[in-house]
Amino acid sequence: MERRRQARGERRMAEILDAAADAFAELGYEKASTNAIAARAGISPGSLYQFFPGKEAVARALADRFVADMASAHAAAFGEADVAAMDLGELLDRVVDPLVAFNLANPGFKALFARPDMPSALAESSQPIQAAMLGQVEAILGARVPGLAPADRARSARVLVRIFQAMTPLVTAAPDEERPAEIAELKKVLGGYLTSLGG
Structure with missing residues (x-):
């Protein structure tokens, strides 16, 4: 009985997050209220608050x-x-294509986290995403440009991520x-920057 209730709660939370992603994608973070999210999830605002204390918690x-x-x-x-050892073109395909596919499949992600003008209320929520992406890019730079100093590698990773974030709305729209x-243009820009670093 307890397991069934827990599964039902997890399913409801997933439905709320799906509804929130849709609301954020359509309305933007600022205009998407908890009432709008609850309505899209087919629940009352009070039911939403049983799972999340507010919009920021939903975003997190x-x-x-x-x-x-x-x-x-x-x-x-x-x-x-x-x-x-990977060819630069293959590397860019393997990095960019899944991320583009992810952004296309998750318009709520683009509305929240793939924007250079991220609202300050989302800064904390975006930290794990930024850290994950930066870590991956830094690891790639470390493998391809081993002579790059750690501070330079971190800075270059930030630049590459920002380029991707800035161009993602053009690609998805x-x-x-x-x-x-x-x-192809996005890969050209990223490839040019990587080449300038020796990668």
Whole structure:
């Protein structure tokens, strides 16, 4: 009985997070109220508050889910791949394509965390996502440009992530027939920067 209640609670939380992702994607973080999220989830605001104390808590939980999903996408992309020996084009394909697919499949992520003008209320929620992405990029830079000093590697990783974040809205907003060209431009910019570092 207890396990069934717990499963029902987990399912309800997942439904709330799905509804929140939709609300954030459509309305933006600032305009998406807990009432709007509850309505999309098909529950009362009071029921939402049984699971989350407010909108920021919903955003934090959504951030945690996005981090887990992104980790899975990265694991699938890299596996046991030797990024140091990989051709630059293949590396960019393996890094960029899963992240673009993730952003296309999760418009709520783009609305919340893939924007350079992130609201200050989301800064804390975005920390795990930023740390996960920066860690992955720093690891790639460490493998491909081993002579890069740690401070330079950290700075370069931040620049690469910012480039990706700045161009992601162009890619995801592009019509289907134009999107491959936008993705190619994104890879060109990232590749040019990596090449300038010796990677």
